[in-house]
């Protein structure tokens with residue numbers, strides 16, 4: 359009898375975790391690499407960040423450093439664990455941990471990635487790869503071939519093998535025009551040989567890539583998880599280049615708007631916009647808000663979190679960057695683990 363009561367007690371104890379949550383069908387995770395609050399404040403008002411329905415903060419320290427790199431923070435957000443700097447998809451003991459996108463795939467969701475860097479860079483790699491060092495490009499690309507991604511658009515044509523992607527069922531496209539008619543299967547869009555050009559020189563290719571990803575993933579029956587990175591915000595701050603920072607933030611702001619509009623049109627979609635860390639100890643000086651940099655490196659300050667759409671209010675708090683994965687998995691609609699790789 360007491361065992362029975364214990365059982366009932368634990369059932370009840372679990373309930374409040376899910377109380378008040380609505381089912382989420384689509385998840386869009388936008389990461390501005392190196393994007394602290396001052397980077398966002400380079401934007402004039404009104405801007406799309408101001409449309410957020412909930413705001414919070416994310417604490418970015420890694421397992422072994424107060425100042426994280428993009429590998430440990432990408433892994434924290436993707437895999438839900440604090441790990442060592444340079445680790446990709448591995449915990450502090452170097453054991454692999456599945457990413458949010460991999461777990462969503464196991465639950466029959468479609469998954470995708472859109473980034474303006476090469477596909478092997480730390481942030482996108484954290485969502486599909488498991489390697490002890492972010493610079494192990496060949497091994498990371500090997501994990502890309504073994505991954506469960508349904509769609510990716512990124513730079514890095516020179517480091518991937520079209521044949522290897524084709525062998526894994528990807529339709530390989532060298533432009534968004536080529537991918538525009540894809541409806542099913544798996545799609546790899548290689549947008550450039552290396553990284554995409556800087557925002558001041560690349561037109562609207564990132565906005566078009568995000569729209570293409572949303573179009574493709576919306577066709578999949580179960581819903582989707584999509585990670586998009588404004589990869590080069592970080593690079594402009596490492597370079598202490600205020601003009602390019604403004605251009606990258608204007609570019610990313612448009613992507614935020616596209617994804618918020620998508621949430622408006624598709625109830626059941628959750629959008630989270632945040633950063634992996636701040637870069638440059640960036641401040642904005644004077645009436646002109648001139649970007650001014652006290653560092654060429656990352657800093658350990660909290661970064662903002664903007665949420666929009668279904669369950670946005672859940673993120674209106676101070677949270678560890680390793681808390682997003684579990685928070686999102688708890689909200690997902692649909693069937694759980696019907697069997698990896700099985701056709702339904």
Ligand SMILES: [Zn+2]
Pocket residue numbers: 392428592593596637656
């Ligand atoms: Zn960086």
